[in-house]
Amino acid sequence: MTHRHRLxxxxxxxxxxxxxxxAGQDAAPAPLSAAPxxxxxxxxxxxxxxxxxxxxxxxxxxxxxxxxxFEERKQKLAELETELSVLERGSAxxxxxxxxxxxxxxxxxxDNTYQSDRLNxxxxxxxxxxxxxxxxxxxxxxxxxGCAAMVTMPPPLDPQEIQADPMGAYNKLQSRSLxxxxxxxxxxxxxxxxxxxxx
Numbered sequence: 001m002t003h004r005h006r007l008x009x010x011x012x013x014x015x016x017x018x019x020x021x022x023a024g025q026d027a028a029p030a031p032l033s034a035a036p037x038x039x040x041x042x043x044x045x046x047x048x049x050x051x052x053x054x055x056x057x058x059x060x061x062x063x064x065x066x067x068x069x070f071e072e073r074k075q076k077l078a079e080l081e082t083e084l085s086v087l088e089r090g091s092a093x094x095x096x097x098x099x100x101x102x103x104x105x106x107x108x109x110x111d112n113t114y115q116s117d118r119l120n121x122x123x124x125x126x127x128x129x130x131x132x133x134x135x136x137x138x139x140x141x142x143x144x145x146g147c148a149a150m151v152t153m154p155p156p157l158d159p160q161e162i163q164a165d166p167m168g169a170y171n172k173l174q175s176r177s178l179x180x181x182x183x184x185x186x187x188x189x190x191x192x193x194x195x196x197x198x199x
Contacts, residue, residue: 038142039181041188042152045134048192050199052130059122066115073108077101137194141187153181153188 046052080101087094142150154176162169 036145036147036185037149037151038145038147038185038187039151039153039178040134040138040191041155041186042134043155044188045137045191045195046127046130049130049133049195051133052126055126055129056123059119059126063115063119070108070112070115073104077105077108080104133195133198134191137191137198138187140194141190145187145190147187150187151178151181153186154178 080097084094084097084101087097138150141147154172157169157172
């Protein structure tokens with residue numbers, strides 16, 4: 001092959017390559033995998049899981065007396081505040097009542113924080129015990145349906161929640177990776193039924 005022929009051959013190859021690239025721009029995208037990605041409403045799975053409800057009910061009963069005592073203490077603080085509002089500032093009675101109010105308020109807030117932390121810690125433990133059960137049920141359903149993956153579906157935000165706490169709503173939306181899902185790929189009911197079988 002002469003030098004001239006080699007140049008012509010190289011130019012032809014470049015043109016052919018450019019044509020393939022241009023044709024690829026208009027070509028349809030490669031099809032997605034046949035195995036679908038399914039979606040699950042995690043909140044519904046949790047709320048309809050009988051062992052979870054039983055544990056939450058027991059926790060509520062355990063803390064019922066504590067919550068009642070806090071309501072009583074809160075009411076007493078409100079009564080003290082009302083008494084202070086009609087007393088003469090600087091009087092001995094006002095000073096005594098004011099000291100009592102401040103002391104009881106500090107104790108109330110301290111105890112409230114402690115009990116709230118206890119309650120939240122136990123709620124977290126219940127969730128951590130429940131999550132693997134839901135995960136196992138989802139895996140069983142996904143295997144039967146031939147799913148490639150299963151994603152949790154976040155519940156819609158309440159408009160009142162958005163209005164009351166825009167920053168909190170913003171943070172929730174920022175943390176979400178799922179923007180939309182077709183109802184045809186919602187397998188929540190199947191996961192709930194699988195959970196019932198394993199309970």
